[in-house]
Amino acid sequence: MHYHWNWGIFFQQVSSSDDTFFNWLMIGLGWTLAVSLSAWVIGLILGSIMGVLRTVPNRKLAFIGTAWVELFRNIPILVQLILWFFVVPELLPERLGLWVKQDMPAKEFITAVLALSLFTSSRIAEQVRAGIQSLSRGQSYAGLAMGFTQAQTYRYVILPMAFRIIIPPLTSEFMNTFKNSAVSFAIGVWDLTFVSRQMVEESGGQVIETLTAATVLYFLCALAANRLMYVIENRSRVPGLIVAK
Amino acid sequence: MAMHFDFSVIPHSLPFVWKGFQFSLGLTLAAMSGGIVLGTLLALVRLSGGPVLGSLAAIYVDTLRSIPLVMVILWFFLLAPIFITSITPERSAYITFTLFEAAFYCEIIRAGIQSIPRGQVFSGYALGMTYGQTMSNVILPQAFRNMLPILFTQTIVLFQDTSLVYAIGASDLLHTSEATGKTFGRPVEMYIFAAIIYFTLCFSLSTLVKHLQKRIAIIR
Numbered sequence: 426m427h428y429h430w431n432w433g434i435f436f437q438q439v440s441s442s443d444d445t446f447f448n449w450l451m452i453g454l455g456w457t458l459a460v461s462l463s464a465w466v467i468g469l470i471l472g473s474i475m476g477v478l479r480t481v482p483n484r485k486l487a488f489i490g491t492a493w494v495e496l497f498r499n500i501p502i503l504v505q506l507i508l509w510f511f512v513v514p515e516l517l518p519e520r521l522g523l524w525v526k527q528d529m530p531a532k533e534f535i536t537a538v539l540a541l542s543l544f545t546s547s548r549i550a551e552q553v554r555a556g557i558q559s560l561s562r563g564q565s566y567a568g569l570a571m572g573f574t575q576a577q578t579y580r581y582v583i584l585p586m587a588f589r590i591i592i593p594p595l596t597s598e599f600m601n602t603f604k605n606s607a608v609s610f611a612i613g614v615w616d617l618t619f620v621s622r623q624m625v626e627e628s629g630g631q632v633i634e635t636l637t638a639a640t641v642l643y644f645l646c647a648l649a650a651n652r653l654m655y656v657i658e659n660r661s662r663v664p665g666l667i668v669a670k
Numbered sequence: 671m672a673m674h675f676d677f678s679v680i681p682h683s684l685p686f687v688w689k690g691f692q693f694s695l696g697l698t699l700a701a702m703s704g705g706i707v708l709g710t711l712l713a714l715v716r717l718s719g720g721p722v723l724g725s726l727a728a729i730y731v732d733t734l735r736s737i738p739l740v741m742v743i744l745w746f747f748l749l750a751p752i753f754i755t756s757i758t759p760e761r762s763a764y765i766t767f768t769l770f771e772a773a774f775y776c777e778i779i780r781a782g783i784q785s786i787p788r789g790q791v792f793s794g795y796a797l798g799m800t801y802g803q804t805m806s807n808v809i810l811p812q813a814f815r816n817m818l819p820i821l822f823t824q825t826i827v828l829f830q831d832t833s834l835v836y837a838i839g840a841s842d843l844l845h846t847s848e849a850t851g852k853t854f855g856r857p858v859e860m861y862i863f864a865a866i867i868y869f870t871l872c873f874s875l876s877t878l879v880k881h882l883q884k885r886i887a888i889i890r
Binding site: 427428496498502507508603604605607633636639643644648 | 733736737738739740741744745748749752753830831833834836837844848857858861862864865868869872873876
């Protein structure tokens with residue numbers, strides 16, 4: 426093996442620009458965080474709505490929820506991303522499509538957030554549904570018996586319980602969002618994966634240093650997400666359940 | 671619509687895309703079988719391999735589970751030429767996916783084993799079986815049966831994840847569709863075609879898994 430170690434590579438300047446490789450990694454981290462966090466927030470909102478729809482008695486609304494989940498869950502995230510980026514602009518009316526392709530600001534970023542949030546929402550919807558269905562039927566009957574409308578029953582009785590119950594699977598999903606965001610390199614978002622591929626080339630093949638740095642940064646993102654959710658989980662435990670010691 | 675579609679590109683590109691599809695499917699099956707075997711071993715080591723081996727297995731599993739698969743794919747593909755030998759993207763994908771999926775199968779199998787009542791282990795020992803015999807004759811057959819739906823679900827996820835070999839340019843379903851689409855000047859149609867194949871396969875498999883889940887639940 427002939428590997429030329431150079432851990433100082435991060436403080437060297439990239440030949441084609443004013444940045445150091447460390448700057449590059451930070452730019453990559455920034456975009457990874459921006460894509461993942463935006464997608465997480467939108468995915469959580471859309472996923473909650475669709476998850477609730479799947480549990481309501483109205484058949485048509487429930488079908489919309491089911492169709493949403495099946496559509497966005499059964500196509501690989503990378504393929505969805507490519508569809509949004511290369512295919513959907515062609516399906517739009519001519520002038521709008523042209524604008525999206527040529528003039529839309531932050532085109533790559535917006536597309537990545539859109540694709541990732543829809544993908545994430547389908548998985549969150551499943552968890553929200555499971556959380557709602559894990560509650561005993563009596564809870565919603567109690568709400569209705571109190572004179573709440575169905576919407577009020579969801580708002581004041583069912584959802585406050587369901588969301589607290591599903592925090593552990595939501596934690597994994599939050600961590601998954603950071604991992605899934607790695608596909609956005611494919612449409613040219615300057616995320617950590619994109620930057621590492623560039624850095625391997627520009628640094629003359631410092632593969633190990635580059636990938637170690639990127640891997641550690643991804644690891645830290647997942648860890649931060651995990652700790653944050655852990656704090657929320659502890660603060661919102663439901664009294665009387667097994668988890669609430 | 672800005673575009674006039676011409677789906678006649680599909681029959682022309684079918685032979686090449688078929689090869690890509692076979693690769694995606696082969697990669698899924700290989701990583702599934704390899705991953706389940708390796709994952710079972712990892713799970714057994716985590717559960718009863720002693721403090722040193724047990725925590726080594728735990729570190730392996732937890733590390734792989736917290737970094738993106740694309741990173742792992744890049745690690746192996748870029749490091750192999752430096753330390754071992756030059757490698758084709760396809761072969762690199764086989765090795766990477768098996769090693770990576772093993773971590774996920776390990777956690778499923780570990781949970782499955784832990785869901786079996788402890789008395790089953792004791793009764794195996796009471797009959798004079800060794801640890802290996804108890805595991806392979808008493809515990810694992812029951813555990814695998816309970817785990818079957820989750821193992822299949824993980825395999826559907828795995829099939830979707832094979833599209834990530836895009837990062838190293840291996841010729842899978844997505845990559846061959848894209849390549850022929852560009853050759854014939856019809857990439858949009860080919861992307862849609864690939865998406866439909868992924869969707870149809872994953873949707874029907876997940877419907878099957880749901881039925882399986884119901885059947886297993888009734889028998890128990």
